[in-house]
Amino acid sequence: xxxxxxxxxxxxxxxxxxxxxxxxxxxxxxxxxxxxxxxxxxxxxxxxxxxxxxxxxxxxxxxxxxxxxxxxxxxxxxxxxxxxxxxxxxxxxxxxxxxxxxxxxxxxxxxxxxxxxxxxxxxxxxxxxxxxxxxxxxxxxxxxxxxxxxxxxxxxxxxxxxxxxxxxxxxxxxxxxxxxxxxxxxxxxxxxxxxxxxxxxxxxxxxxxxxxxxxxxxxxxxxxxxxxxxxxxxxxxxxxxxxxxxxxxxxxxxxxxxxxxxxxxxxxxxxxxxxxxxxxxxxxxxxxxxxxxxxxxxxxxxxxxxxxxxxxxxxxxxxxxxxxxxxxxxxxxxxxxxxxxxxxxxxxxxxxxxxxxxxxxxxxxxxxxxxxxxxxxxxxxxxxxxxxxxxxxxxxxxxxxxxxxxxxxxxxxxxxxxxxxxxxxxxxxxxxxxxxxxxxxxxxxxxxxxxxxxxxxxxxxxxxxxxxxxxxxxxxxxxxxxxxxxxxxxxxxxxxxxxxxxxxxxxxxxxxxxxxxxxxxxxxxxxxxxxxxxxxxxxxxxxxxxxxxxxxxxxxxxxxxxxxxxxxxxxxxxxxxxxxxxxxxxxxxxxxxxxxxxxxxxxxxxxxxxxxxxxxxxxxxxxxxxxxxxxxxxxxxxxxxxxxxxxxxxxxxxxxxxxxxxxxxxxxxxxxxxxxxxxxxxxxxxxxxxxxxxxxxxxxxxxxxxxxx
Numbered sequence: 001x002x003x004x005x006x007x008x009x010x011x012x013x014x015x016x017x018x019x020x021x022x023x024x025x026x027x028x029x030x031x032x033x034x035x036x037x038x039x040x041x042x043x044x045x046x047x048x049x050x051x052x053x054x055x056x057x058x059x060x061x062x063x064x065x066x067x068x069x070x071x072x073x074x075x076x077x078x079x080x081x082x083x084x085x086x087x088x089x090x091x092x093x094x095x096x097x098x099x100x101x102x103x104x105x106x107x108x109x110x111x112x113x114x115x116x117x118x119x120x121x122x123x124x125x126x127x128x129x130x131x132x133x134x135x136x137x138x139x140x141x142x143x144x145x146x147x148x149x150x151x152x153x154x155x156x157x158x159x160x161x162x163x164x165x166x167x168x169x170x171x172x173x174x175x176x177x178x179x180x181x182x183x184x185x186x187x188x189x190x191x192x193x194x195x196x197x198x199x200x201x202x203x204x205x206x207x208x209x210x211x212x213x214x215x216x217x218x219x220x221x222x223x224x225x226x227x228x229x230x231x232x233x234x235x236x237x238x239x240x241x242x243x244x245x246x247x248x249x250x251x252x253x254x255x256x257x258x259x260x261x262x263x264x265x266x267x268x269x270x271x272x273x274x275x276x277x278x279x280x281x282x283x284x285x286x287x288x289x290x291x292x293x294x295x296x297x298x299x300x301x302x303x304x305x306x307x308x309x310x311x312x313x314x315x316x317x318x319x320x321x322x323x324x325x326x327x328x329x330x331x332x333x334x335x336x337x338x339x340x341x342x343x344x345x346x347x348x349x350x351x352x353x354x355x356x357x358x359x360x361x362x363x364x365x366x367x368x369x370x371x372x373x374x375x376x377x378x379x380x381x382x383x384x385x386x387x388x389x390x391x392x393x394x395x396x397x398x399x400x401x402x403x404x405x406x407x408x409x410x411x412x413x414x415x416x417x418x419x420x421x422x423x424x425x426x427x428x429x430x431x432x433x434x435x436x437x438x439x440x441x442x443x444x445x446x447x448x449x450x451x452x453x454x455x456x457x458x459x460x461x462x463x464x465x466x467x468x469x470x471x472x473x474x475x476x477x478x479x480x481x482x483x484x485x486x487x488x489x490x491x492x493x494x495x496x497x498x499x500x501x502x503x504x505x506x507x508x509x510x511x512x513x514x515x516x517x518x519x520x521x522x523x524x525x526x527x528x529x530x531x532x533x534x535x536x537x538x539x540x541x542x543x544x545x546x547x548x549x550x551x552x553x554x555x556x557x558x559x560x561x562x563x564x565x566x567x568x569x570x571x572x573x574x575x576x577x578x579x580x581x582x583x584x585x586x587x588x589x590x591x592x593x594x595x596x597x598x599x600x601x602x603x604x605x606x607x608x609x610x611x612x613x614x615x616x617x618x619x620x621x622x623x624x625x626x627x628x629x630x631x632x633x634x635x636x637x638x639x640x641x642x643x644x645x646x647x648x649x650x651x652x653x654x655x656x657x658x659x660x661x662x663x664x665x666x667x668x669x670x671x672x673x674x675x676x677x678x679x680x681x682x683x684x685x686x687x688x689x690x691x692x693x694x695x696x697x698x699x700x701x702x703x704x705x706x707x708x709x
Contacts, residue, residue, distance in 0.1 A: 019050040019116045020128075020418035020474040021364070021519050023376065024508045024526050025101075025109070026543070027416070027476035029055025030255075032186050032211070033066050035547045035568060037516065037554035040186040045211045045256040047249070047263060049474045052555050054519045056510050058182050058479045059543030060666045061099040064091045064566075066547045069209055073184035075100050080482070080669075081606045082403035083633060088665040098182055099667040100411065101543045102482045102606060105385045107502040110527045112378040113476070114364040114519070115418050119377075120282060120356035126420040127281040127291070128356065129266050130381070131274040133213065134394035135411045136178045137170065142206060144170050144177065145199040145217075147312055156396040158345065166307075172338050173198075174305050175218035176393075178273050180411050180480050183211030189257060192220040195311055195320040213413060213477070214257040214273060217311075219244075222259040224321040228269065232430045234444040243270075248472055264473050266417065267295040271303055271342040274415060275392050276351035278379060287353035297346040304332035305340050345391045347384045354379065364519055375528070386410065386485040405607045409484035418474040484606065491610040492603025495674045499537045502672070505530050505698065507542035507572045507685075513562040513693060516550045523572065523688045525698035534678060534705040539605050540626070541670035544570025563694070564687050565660035572668070572696070573661060574626040577684045580699065583691060585684065588623050596700060597622045599677035605670030625671065627686075629664040631657045661687050675702045 021027055030044040038052040048054075060066060061080075067073040075097045078085050087095035103109060111130060119126040136157075143149045150169050153162060161168040170177060183189075189210035192201040198217045205212060222243045233247040243261040244252040252260065262268045267276075276295045281287035292298060304326035311320065315336065326332040329339040357377050359367040366374035389410045390396050399407040425445040451460040486496045496502065509523040530538055549568035550561045561567055575585040578593055586592040598614035602622040611625065612618035612634075619635040632638055657664065685696040 019054065019364070019519060020048075020416060020476055021050065021054045021114050022414070022416045022476035022478060023112045023114065023521055024506060025111070025414055025478040025481055026056040026059075026508065027054070027113075028058065028479050029476055031055035031057055032183060033057050033060075033545060033547045034186065035549040035551050037550040037552070037557055037559050041188060043188050043253070043255040044183070044186055045213055046258045046475065046477055047253075047255040047260070048476055049472070050476065051519055053557050055476070056520060057545035057548055059099040059101055060097065060546055061088045062091075062096040062546060063088050063663050063665055064546065065096060066545070067096045067098055067184065068093075069184045071184075071209065072097075073209065074098055074181070076401055077399035077404050077407070078401035081399050081405070081407050082401070083604055083607070083669055084403055089663070095665075098184075098479075099543055100480050100482050101506075101541060101667065102409070102484055102670055103383060103504055103541070104496065104502055104539055104605060104670075104672070105383055105389075105483055105485055107383050107504050107539050109381045109383055109504045110378050111381050111414075111416075112376045112508065112526060113416055114376050115359060115474075116362065116364050116519075117418075117420060118359045118361035118363070119280065119418075119420075120358040120367075121361070123361055124420050125282060126356065126418070127279055127287065128377075129279050129291075129351075129415075129417040129419065130277045130379070131415045131417070132277060132412050133178050133180070133273045133275065133415070134389060134392075134413075135180055135397075136176065136393055136395055138395055138397065139179055139411075141179075142203070144179075145173075145202055145308065145312070147308055149308075156390070156398070158391050158393050160393070171308050172305055172340060173217055173308055173311050174271065174303070174340055174342070175215060175221050176271055176273050176342065177215045177217070179212060179215070180413055181210070181212045182479050184209035188255070189216075191223075191254060191257060192216050194317045195220050195224070195306075195324070196313065196317055199312060211256065214259065216257060218273065219254075219257040219259060221305075221324045222261070225270075225325050227261055231265075232425075234446050235448055263417075263475070266419065267291060267299070269301065271301045271340075272296060275344050275346060277381065278350075278352040278354055280354045280356040280377075280379065282356050284353050284355050292351050292353050295351055296342065296344050297350050298343075300341050300343040302329075302339065302341050304329075304335065304337040306337060310336070344393060347388045347392075378527075383483055386483065389483060405487065405489075407484050407487065407606055409482045411480055412483055413480055414478045416476050420472055487606065487608035490603070490608030492601070492608035492672060492674075495537060495601060495603065496608065496672060499535060499674065501532055501536040502539050503527075503530055503532055503536065504539050504541070506540075507544070507696075510545070510550075511548040511561045511563045511568065511570055512550045513560075515558045516560045516562060518557060522694050523570075523685070523696045525574075525683070525685075525696060528697075529699045529701065531701040531703070532675070533703045533707050534676060535674075537672050537674040538700070539670055539672045540574070541605065541668060542572055543667035544572065546570075546666050564690065566662045569662065570666060571629055571661040571664060571687055572685050573629040573664075573687065574683050574698070575686055576623075577682050577697075580682045580697060582682070583684070583689065585627075585686065588620050588627075594677070594679055594681070595620075595623070596675065596679075596681040596683075597626075597673065599679070600673045600675040603672045603674070605672045611671065622671065622673075628657050629661050630668040631661070631664040675700075678702050678704050 238245045323335040323337040394410040508526040602611040613622040614620040681700045683698040688696040
């Protein structure tokens, strides 16, 4: 099948060893909740090709121990959205849940990453591809692969879902079903032995609490589909002809349920679950012509798929294998398959082609000429509306449970891919005709560790060159997060709807010093400097783990979790300080600074409810909420706190906030702040701002309305 432009391969892989780490949204690098510095399983969900020490644990809501490996490990709507819900307190088993961080639609999320081998420089041909996938079917449809299963027609799916009952009810098994799970353990999910075993494997993976991004059927189909034999594979010997074998993965090693061929090439010529957002490229013109135009956002992809009845015993496995491997509509019809065309209805302009920022090779540090001083590579992504997420195929949930306000949201995972290639051969003309073939006396333009002539009658010298890596892809993926519709029916509704800009401010990093956390990073507010105008708003939220111990095994780094408070626990709060050079907070009952919160309207992000912030002599509930990391909702809760204060973990059930935040929740539910007075405001975290070791501070610059922020 020599039908794909060879640029699809050669433009997206790397020379030599390089790593990509997503820092916000927090990249998992295949971690879940390990207490070790090394991840437990590099094959858990996907092939990152990154160092085992990278990545961040999944967020939690509990105040002490981590979640348990059972069906109840996942966040409920009540745990996520209800500000009054305090299951997280006092080591309550009901609060030992994963927490899916929530972001508002249309908010600006500063995506940040580091890439070891650089980009935007003439030393390589590279690009970064940001994508997302999302639940296409609701999590409560555990029987979706059973014959007769149905999904309600309730306007929570895209037009395609609504208009096509076969699509909505998954009667046509396309492989593009997504039902995301972070998993409750670090095992690799099982893959089906054959196509007819998909349904049983899906149920077993659910019962075993395994991670899931791609679906079981997506991988089962890939094992039967021929790989693209028109691609340049140099002198690599691929150990099979299906699409789990690639030049970068010649043995077809499985990581999660990811399809190696789809992972290694963009844009992929078959349908994919991943929706492209932005491409940071050395050459923007090349990006627009060769990548954006050929992505699933702009070009339809086709495939032959079975029905549910055919997969569940209506056809034998040999017939199913032939069906899914059909290359043409005529062949598909002959094999009793359904010829399906797929194209994502993405927001206008997606994927965006952007000039890659210059960054140094062999360095995971900051990049050149970034605004506001040296920063990691980053890009401001204005999140789509919930309707745009729905139109791209995402299922829209409506929150249920005590104390929720019927929030609407989608569940999303982001993927960043780092694609690099050598330029030692022509990327647009080098195809399978150039593969090494000794019988035909055909020599690949690149050889494994060749000894080369350097001239002047000198003996040859050997190059360090791995032909499986002269085109290479690295990636990182986030944990599951939620994007919600802006709330209605509360005082904050109008402000959030009218704000020209809503900027997300979060906490990136994990517990430990620079050596213990590397190649992840230490704590910091992100972005470090938040600049906006009167009329704009900031949506604050952050998530943390109770098990970031960075213990042994530590691989080639240093074990340990230097920091304050209980070992392994991530905690952050926000207090105002007099100026950036200060360590001590400005007391809330003294007029040492212009109080940022008192000069702002503060709302609960998920509900739009107004929170008192000292305006008009009201209580400073907002300040207390931020200072206590979400432990106290109101000042009155402090007044009712008569327990003895101590410096140890709160294990006795008293109400006193522990001074190092040990008994506060690991994650803080969101607050949206809309400033009304221009000024520059400085903030710190009382626990993590460890002078000479760690600096967790935030600057907020508020300009007059109408200023260019």
